[in-house]
Amino acid sequence: xxxxxxxxxxxxxxxxxxxxxxxxxxxxxxxxxxxxxxxxxxxxxxxxxxxxxxxxxxxxxxxxxxxxxxxxxxxxxxxxxxxxxxxxxxxxxxxxxxxxxxxxxxxxxxxxxxx
Amino acid sequence: xxxxxxxxxxxxxxxxxxxxxxxxxxxxxxxxxxxxxxxxxxxxxxxxxxxxxxxxxxxxxxxxxxxxxxxxxxxxxxxxxxxxxxxxxxxxxxxxxxxxxxxxxxxxxxxxx
Numbered sequence: 510x511x512x513x514x515x516x517x518x519x520x521x522x523x524x525x526x527x528x529x530x531x532x533x534x535x536x537x538x539x540x541x542x543x544x545x546x547x548x549x550x551x552x553x554x555x556x557x558x559x560x561x562x563x564x565x566x567x568x569x570x571x572x573x574x575x576x577x578x579x580x581x582x583x584x585x586x587x588x589x590x591x592x593x594x595x596x597x598x599x600x601x602x603x604x605x606x607x608x609x610x611x612x613x614x615x616x617x618x619x620x621x622x623x624x
Numbered sequence: 625x626x627x628x629x630x631x632x633x634x635x636x637x638x639x640x641x642x643x644x645x646x647x648x649x650x651x652x653x654x655x656x657x658x659x660x661x662x663x664x665x666x667x668x669x670x671x672x673x674x675x676x677x678x679x680x681x682x683x684x685x686x687x688x689x690x691x692x693x694x695x696x697x698x699x700x701x702x703x704x705x706x707x708x709x710x711x712x713x714x715x716x717x718x719x720x721x722x723x724x725x726x727x728x729x730x731x732x733x734x735x736x737x
Contacts, residue, residue, distance in 0.1 A: 558725070614659075
């Protein structure tokens with residue numbers, strides 16, 4: 510089955526700095542890569558996703574890049590703000606192309622943004 | 625509000641007991657997933673149902689079972705509870721069976737004493 514590794518487990522930055530979270534996956538059939546944000550005591554919520562036919566996707570201060578050859582994808586947050594503090598999860602799944610369509614999640618990255 | 629409703633929000637019980645967690649998916653979503661989140665752990669997939677039928681199983685213990693009813697709500701039954709079953713249990717729903725965004729409920733926090 511799919512295995513998703515996520516690093517770092519904790520990331521501490523100053524407000525205004527950039528933050529990068531990296532994930533690798535094992536199943537070459539995976540073609541959908543969402544990122545979820547979970548604030549303390551809350552439910553995970555999708556913040557951005559990317560499909561395998563795209564190398565990069567941006568939405569305001571967040572961006573995701575995908576390298577299918579290396580089986581590697583990353584979340585980039587620019588100009589971080591205290592409200593970005595949360596746990597971020599990456600995930601990988603496939604949709605109808607073989608492999609597992611069940612999203613497999615990484616173990617999460619706790620991002621702390623210091624004012 | 626994701627539109628996914630989970631009850632109860634909190635549950636405290638003793639070892640050896642049995643509990644039932646309930647989930648109502650978003651209106652129109654046919655697929656329901658159950659995930660377990662333990663301390664410092666990611667989201668571990670337990671089981672998925674689609675339109676009343678079991679579609680996929682993850683690392684779900686034999687002491688756990690689930691079902692999806694005709695009205696599409698789902699229940700996760702946890703029996704012979706152990707201390708290690710203490711966790712946050714999330715239900716998520718999606719429109720499609722096999723891809724797309726998951727909409728999570730607020731979770732049910734189970735504490736086994």
